[in-house]
Amino acid sequence: MKFIKYYLAPRLVQYILVTFLGLSAAFFLPRILPMDPVKQQLAQYQAFGVYIPPEQLEEIVSTLQQLYGLEGSLSEQYMSFWKRLFRGDFGPSLARYPTPVMKVIAQSLPWTFGLLLLTTILSWVVAVIVGGIAGYYRGRWTEILDAIVMVIRPIPYYIMSLLCLILFAYLFPIFPLSGGIGVGIELSFSWETVKSIVEHGALPALTLLIVGIAWQFQSMKLIVQGVRSEDYVWYAKVAGIEEQRIVFHYVIPNAMLPMITQLGLQFGTIFSGALVTEMVFAYPGVGWILYDAVMRGDYNLIMGITCISVLAVTTSIFLLDLIYPLFDPRVRYR
């Protein structure tokens, strides 16, 4: 009961608060800014030479307003925004009219989700283990690893994916250039489908893995170096516990705690990075959809993706907060 009181409740409140603020910001941002999407749309029509008879102008304007969710006063819009949010209704996608935005997002979400989940977990686990060992022991190979990470780490997702693209899909065409699955292959559990998915997903996954491991390896190593000099490690050594046990049962579990918290803080970045990678590889996840939406001026879709992204990130952080006590007994037994 204490646990819920002191740990769960404040985080739940924070989660709801931040999500609420984030979504409200998403709502207000376009409305505060001095651009009117309706006017922009109308201007575009005129630029294309479309003739709009003046009697129909009002109707068109109000239809557009409905489409964009801009009708009524600000507070009315705000209310309807939230109402529709709960229903999952973001309106129709303007570029793929009349497919509802939600459907478009729902189709692309699994791709992103799969990619992200797999690479995040994998890179975190690898980084924790390798970083833990590297941070604890010293040796030639740790310095080599260090040097490699030194060069890789500062490279942002975009450049890294470009590099992977050029290297492994262009110069040495091992992997396909783009897409999530081969053209014409149906989604089923056949070997062909799976093989195609893996082939296409390999490069984006590779990019995310490389960048992710580089970042987290370095953090873990630093943390472990700090933990290594703690008194309880020294005490364990003096008590005669063998080093391997010390590393895996004392040092790494303690170092994992700040790593988990860090992971939560990095979610925004990792998510954005995944989106960028998808854009480069034309991988059919949320990132690619977003890119497409931007190119085609699909306002509703952009809004929808923004809201879903905010939700995704805050929820992931909250879930991580829930898992944290499994690793940190101090929180459990308070």
Add this chain to the structure above:
Amino acid sequence: MKKLGSLFRDLTKDFRFTIAFVILLALLFLAILSFFSPYHPQRMYQVPRGRPPSWEHPLGTNWLGQDVFWQLTFAVRNSLLIAVITSLISRIIAIFVGMVAGYRGGLVDRILMIIGDTTMVLPSLVVLIVVSTILREWVRHLTNLGLLLAFFSWAWDARVIRSQILSLREREFTFVAILSGMRTTKLVLKQYLPHVLPVILTTLINNMSWAIGMEITLAYLGLGIDPTVPTIGTMLQTAIYRQALFLRLWWWLLTPIITSILLFIALYWLSVVVSEYLDPRTRFQRIGLR
């Protein structure tokens, strides 16, 4: 001055610093060169197109008839400019917010931190895209983009500064300072700032890296700066868009990529060296090794 000299010598003992410093110096040199460019950065077809590197055109020319080398000088200048603007503005905001939140505490602190947390948690890329799409005209200007990017990067530092201030506030020398009659603002600025500056320096460099990365990403999407204005991002984007790869004009594509990688590595190594130097724990390691 003497102190700076010995500081410099100390730092150069680390090869990472030397390399990073050299790279940055070279890039700075390029940026300054841009003022002497014989070609206008935005005009096209000033030179024969698609020529490989030669004496006349050290990095070749691109398909739009521009000299790649001189384009690069402008690109470096503009990208560095964005980076500096972003990081300076965000540091100032962070210092202000962090100090107020840390020293005042209470409701002000809570509100500021919640606002900061929200900016951190939101996937910055997505929001940047949204804003850039809607504010297309406004974002075209360098300074405005810098401002926008700064909006997303102050929160982390503000938190760090705040927690430092929180602990400094409880230390005995704070009490002594109050007993010595120091007023709040003066106390915070004179007594706390020296403690806070080292961290800020490190994050400033990191922030510059991030800002350039963001600029590049936004340019790829066709958002952000006016694409005819050369920055590392727009150079890259134009090269890709104009099929540099298929035209086999590899120098056009590689220049921005390699420059950006060098820039990122240099900035990163610089920040690592600086933070290691300032961290009292690693200082002992270095002294021991020498």
Add this chain to the structure above:
Amino acid sequence: MEKLIEVTNLTKIFSIGTLLFKDKFAAVEEVSFYIRPAEIFTLAGESGCGKTTTAKIILGFEEQTEGEIFFEEKSMASWKRKSAEFLQKVQAVFQNPFESFNPLRTVDDIFLETVYNFQMAQDKNRATELIDDKLKAVGLSFQEIYGRYPSELSGGQLQRASIARALITNPSLLVADEPVSMVDASLRMSIVNLFTKLRDTMKLSILYITHDLATAYYLSDRIAIMFRGNIVEMGPSEEVLMKPKHPYTQLLRDSIPEADPHKKWKGKIAVFDSEYEEYLREGCKFAGRCPVVMEKCKKEIPREVLVDGILVKCHQYSGKVK
């Protein structure tokens, strides 16, 4: 003036917990005492008994939940907290000399600050002279500290510098929170002697806070023993320390080891309640450890009574009111 500073029914309640749920405990409870001019008054007790909190409240770093403070027989409401008038007369010295100075600034920096903020001198020369004066009084000189960072000086030098800084404004009350516990033995005596000298020559009153009864006995005129936020015994130090009445004071006195190898330590080890529980206890807070505890003690808070001129808070005496 009869009482330089008087504290009545001072109470400070802290709450711990999160936004939604809180627990409360009283760090300082109904504490009352006064200090006369040119008097050294000791507040003694084990760690965590509330003495530092009391000092912080007096200095204005914490707000009391209840109770009044009168300085120079005027209520604190009329002095503005942390105002120049108040701070000129009340200064403090803290336990850790290395913490008392900002490690990133030179030592003389804070001296100059004090001088200028209280307008004790107009120009640098006069200021330096003034500072040098005070430093000489504690056995240092301006040369020694000028341009030096705290890490370049020893603990003894820093602590003396601390005292010198506190004396710049010629205060009438010095709050000294464990000023000698982090200083080595020889220096300890010289600082303690310095305090005595200051009381006699400058008519300085000192609120001496400590857990070390030996220096307390040597130094102070009157003493109050605190336990878990309450004053359990108070009076002239000779009386209180030589003939303690409250079981806690007796316990304290008995725990001072004597340097005689033939006298064995006869104390029994008892397991105490946690600090947290002791603070939240109803009735007398000492009931968990008291060797002569009665049933009454666990339920009722003892009243304070005067026994032979000594204030005691214990059920043993609350029957015999004089």
